[in-house]
Amino acid sequence: MLAKGSFPWILTILGITSCFALAAYFTEYPYAKAGFTTGLLVLIFLFIFFRDPERYSVEGEECMISPADGRIVDIRGRKLCIFMNFQNVHVNRAPLQGKVTFMEYKKGGYIPAFCKDSHRNERQHIFIDTEHGEIEVVQIAGTITRRIVPYIKEGDFMEKGQRIGMIRFGSRVDVTVPDNFVIECNKGDKVYAGRTSIARLKQKE
CATH class of the missing domain: 1.20.5 (Single alpha-helices involved in coiled-coils or other helix-helix interfaces)
Known part of the structure; x- marks a missing residue:
């Protein structure tokens, strides 16, 4: 596909x-x-x-899944930064089920997406209201072709793993993890959109 x-x-x-x-x-x-x-x-x-394979998550409802294929290049508090190379699938997916409450597109520069300053690049901020709180997914374009293609709009209800859009060529996706989830990936780990668990819901004591 x-x-x-x-x-x-x-x-x-x-x-x-x-x-x-x-x-x-x-x-x-x-x-x-x-x-x-x-x-x-x-x-x-x-x-x-431009391949877009079907992805069926084997993780349970207690897991938050990766929004992008690639490698974890940074973990900043509750934010995970995932860099996508050319060989990765560039279609991004919703990490949790919820409603899209706000989207903001910002123009930007040409800094390589793996750099810490790439938040200045073209990017799309997506806020999703989930049962565990609001999360933010940020699609950041890279140096070659700065073009983010959204598949969703404000007000849409997203199933976990549903496609939210794609970024053409080298790029990055940042995602915030709710406080009641434990991050279970490390810097350098490879992850796959809609398939890899990046955080797990804390067990109730």
């Missing part, structure tokens, strides 16, 4: 590649074959990058 919003990119490269293929077949244009080969490689990259 391909991510929502990916078809314009794929169709554009497919059209360009087709033109090079026709030029290589019908003309003696010296760069036609090279253009065709390059186009095919870019198409393969886009199909890999």
